């Protein structure tokens with residue numbers, strides 16, 4: 503009972519950090535992951551967003567990002583989705599400017615980084631080049647995929663120390 507409660511508390515902290523961008527200073531962010539065995543000498547990884555689910559409506563990508571954290575600088579996120587020629591529900595990838603637009607799925611100032619055709623084949627690759635929060639979402643149906651389809655997540659790449 504007590505353990506389960508404590509565990510849920512930790513999950514809530516992680517979710518809060520992810521959803522709200524709480525204290526995104528790397529020191530704080532890193533501390534949330536101190537219990538994980540980070541391999542700082544590993545080379546950048548190429549991560550398929552959603553794993554075998556790829557990028558589609560209804561997958562909880564916040565949950566996915568928490569389970570796949572931490573991400574490091576120069577890691578590559580790969581977004582895979584069917585092109586409009588092969589699906590009636592195309593997707594896309596937008597970069598949202600800040601936490602508020604992310605929480606509201608407000609696309610007005612968002613930047614398209616991959617249009618509906620760019621996720622086919624080997625997928626669209628996005629390299630995390632800066633130490634800043636990246637707010638990513640599907641932009642289809644004016645934010646409906648983001649809001650209702652849970653197609654959004656935030657990542658803050660950490661520095662990978664070299665020894």
Ligand SMILES: *[C@@H]1O[C@H](CO)[C@@H](O)[C@H](O)[C@H]1NC(C)=O
Pocket residue numbers: 541542543544545
């Ligand atoms: C860390 O990653 C490097 C490169 O992938 C690997 O050679 C090394 O064995 C890993 N170390 C640990 C402790 O997992």
Ligand SMILES: *[C@@H]1O[C@H](CO)[C@@H](O)[C@H](O)[C@H]1NC(C)=O
Pocket residue numbers: 517562564565568652
């Ligand atoms: C998505 O996952 C997060 C983190 O596990 C969780 O807090 C949230 O409630 C989930 N959202 C839905 C709609 O299931």
Ligand SMILES: *[C@@H]1O[C@H](CO)[C@@H](O)[C@H](O)[C@H]1NC(C)=O
Pocket residue numbers: 584585587588622623
């Ligand atoms: C579209 O679907 C067809 C038939 O399933 C498949 O052969 C083709 O490779 C698909 N094209 C793309 C771009 O995914």
Ligand SMILES: [Cu+2]
Pocket residue numbers: 558559592593594640641642647651653
């Ligand atoms: Cu979508």
